[in-house]
Amino acid sequence: MTAVPTKEPAAAPQSAAAPSPFPPIADYAFLSDCHTGALVAPDGAVDWLCIPSFDSPSVFGSLLDRQAGFFRFAPFGISHPTARVYVPGTNVFETTWKTPSGWVVVRDALTLGPREHEDTVTPHTRPPSDDDGDHMLVRTVECLDGRVEIDLVCEPAFDYGRTPATWTMVDGTEHAADASGEGVTFRLVSDLAIDVEGETVRGRHELEAGDRAYCALSWAEGLVAPQSVEEAAARIDSTLRFWRRWLSKARIPDHRLRDPVQRSALTIKGLTYMPTGATVAALTTSLPETPGGERNWDYRYTWIRDTTFTLQALHFLNLDWEAGEFMEFVADLEPTEDGSLQIMYGIDGRRDLRETTRDDLTGYSGASPVRIGNGAFDQRQNDVFGAVLDSILLHSRHSARLPRRLWPIVQAQAECAIQVWKQPDQGIWEARGKPQHYVSSKLMCWVALDRAAKLAEIRGDPRLEEKWAAVAAEIRADILEHGVRDGVLRQHYETESLDASTLLAAIFGFLPGDDETLRQSVLAIANDLTEDGFVLRYRTGETDDGLSGKEGTFLICSFWLVSALGIIGERQAATDLMERLLRVASPLGLYAEEFDVATGRHLGNFPQAFSHLALIEAAARIIVPEMLAEY
Numbered sequence: 001m002t003a004v005p006t007k008e009p010a011a012a013p014q015s016a017a018a019p020s021p022f023p024p025i026a027d028y029a030f031l032s033d034c035h036t037g038a039l040v041a042p043d044g045a046v047d048w049l050c051i052p053s054f055d056s057p058s059v060f061g062s063l064l065d066r067q068a069g070f071f072r073f074a075p076f077g078i079s080h081p082t083a084r085v086y087v088p089g090t091n092v093f094e095t096t097w098k099t100p101s102g103w104v105v106v107r108d109a110l111t112l113g114p115r116e117h118e119d120t121v122t123p124h125t126r127p128p129s130d131d132d133g134d135h136m137l138v139r140t141v142e143c144l145d146g147r148v149e150i151d152l153v154c155e156p157a158f159d160y161g162r163t164p165a166t167w168t169m170v171d172g173t174e175h176a177a178d179a180s181g182e183g184v185t186f187r188l189v190s191d192l193a194i195d196v197e198g199e200t201v202r203g204r205h206e207l208e209a210g211d212r213a214y215c216a217l218s219w220a221e222g223l224v225a226p227q228s229v230e231e232a233a234a235r236i237d238s239t240l241r242f243w244r245r246w247l248s249k250a251r252i253p254d255h256r257l258r259d260p261v262q263r264s265a266l267t268i269k270g271l272t273y274m275p276t277g278a279t280v281a282a283l284t285t286s287l288p289e290t291p292g293g294e295r296n297w298d299y300r301y302t303w304i305r306d307t308t309f310t311l312q313a314l315h316f317l318n319l320d321w322e323a324g325e326f327m328e329f330v331a332d333l334e335p336t337e338d339g340s341l342q343i344m345y346g347i348d349g350r351r352d353l354r355e356t357t358r359d360d361l362t363g364y365s366g367a368s369p370v371r372i373g374n375g376a377f378d379q380r381q382n383d384v385f386g387a388v389l390d391s392i393l394l395h396s397r398h399s400a401r402l403p404r405r406l407w408p409i410v411q412a413q414a415e416c417a418i419q420v421w422k423q424p425d426q427g428i429w430e431a432r433g434k435p436q437h438y439v440s441s442k443l444m445c446w447v448a449l450d451r452a453a454k455l456a457e458i459r460g461d462p463r464l465e466e467k468w469a470a471v472a473a474e475i476r477a478d479i480l481e482h483g484v485r486d487g488v489l490r491q492h493y494e495t496e497s498l499d500a501s502t503l504l505a506a507i508f509g510f511l512p513g514d515d516e517t518l519r520q521s522v523l524a525i526a527n528d529l530t531e532d533g534f535v536l537r538y539r540t541g542e543t544d545d546g547l548s549g550k551e552g553t554f555l556i557c558s559f560w561l562v563s564a565l566g567i568i569g570e571r572q573a574a575t576d577l578m579e580r581l582l583r584v585a586s587p588l589g590l591y592a593e594e595f596d597v598a599t600g601r602h603l604g605n606f607p608q609a610f611s612h613l614a615l616i617e618a619a620a621r622i623i624v625p626e627m628l629a630e631y
Contacts, residue, residue, distance in 0.1 A: 102146020
């Protein structure tokens, strides 16, 4: 008798909480000087830093491979701190450590201070401001009690871990060394005695109660760096003043949601590239959306669709300077050959973001490939026109004028939307499968023509106002005829599946809050496109996105649901979901892109601007009605 071959059982999906040498994504602290950012692990190691800008190759990349470089400044032999907090109102980070023999506190900052000369490291295209980044990472330590041995370990690896550092001691001292590789050089200085051990610089010193010490990395012009602990502390104090003065300009109501809105505002500002006014979607590349999987993307770029959410948040917070800077960045962008804007650009405005993979890196907790660049940059996504024009309308209404240089953009984007709205595209989620007639893409084309008509009214052009309003009405009728099944907005014209992007119909006013189709669409997503109450983008088994593996719930979509529930009058349901979302923030109040409900772990790139922008928008939907009710 012939044996029947048995099928091997499918391997169980990797858990987001599987044992791993990589810290949980949400356990990282985020530092920023509005030029670049760093992530600090719980053990005191900087595991991610790209210099001199957000999208430069990493010099510390242990976030993506445990041999790709790190920089630790913490008690020797102790990996688990007692407390980790942001200094209130800032992006300066403070870690308190208890050791068997004493207590110390470490402060970390990418420092900012008064602008003293033109920035030649990351040249500016925006007008100079009073303060600017120092191009330094400064770390101080103070012994609070007893005696504690402090360990300094700096092991850079340039170009995403490809090239170990070549170290050179500076001026024959024991307190400064230069690291070089791949055309990049930075200087490490410390009042601890340091020495080179192969590809690493190390230092160790015992502090007693009241003692202080410091170390700093500098990639500033001339590699200038603090020369004493007093100077290092002064640079951190200057950074504290910068963040607190900036935050004092924000209009944040005295409300129970004040703290998460403040932290989100600081995060958004921290993800802003000061030289051009651009905002990166996230600090990182290739943190996985599927544990151990292939859904790993480079988010260190500016997505045009983020413009309207960015402008909404900035104007709600009364941060008009940042809003203006961002709009000027958009106005500077080079359009494509047909006059449209790409879906994303580099933070310096460059168009070519072609994608490569780094197969020499293990990836975070085994998730590969690691991607540099983003292959979606030249995709056809028809939502881009609506994002741009909604942003321009919002900005124009807020400033009570339509800048002359923006009108050609209005005309170009409106005409592009007219040309393409009937065509299929890749959709808001950049699916790498077959193009479809996505409802959200049609919806954003409606936004484009609706906002263009209103901008034509502001400009005093009734001919274009009438033309564009008529096309908006045509798009609206087409969506309601072909994109609705059983009274509910669907993902695209050829499916019964749901998609969280249709929540934008509420947020952008496509349908009024008392419309029954809108109500049923919002409730269908709340009931049928959630896991434990948190919202999925779509069900991967029902959508051809060109990839394998299951995703976590998308935090931005859950915040969108908060907003949509508020718009349709379900204020208690909106508040309940908001409370749940606040409870799954990282210990430091930060959000990645996704949330894995099975394990409570964050997934995807971190911190994620879109998540924090959506938090601010959702908070406004709760705060404003509550405050109005008081009157």
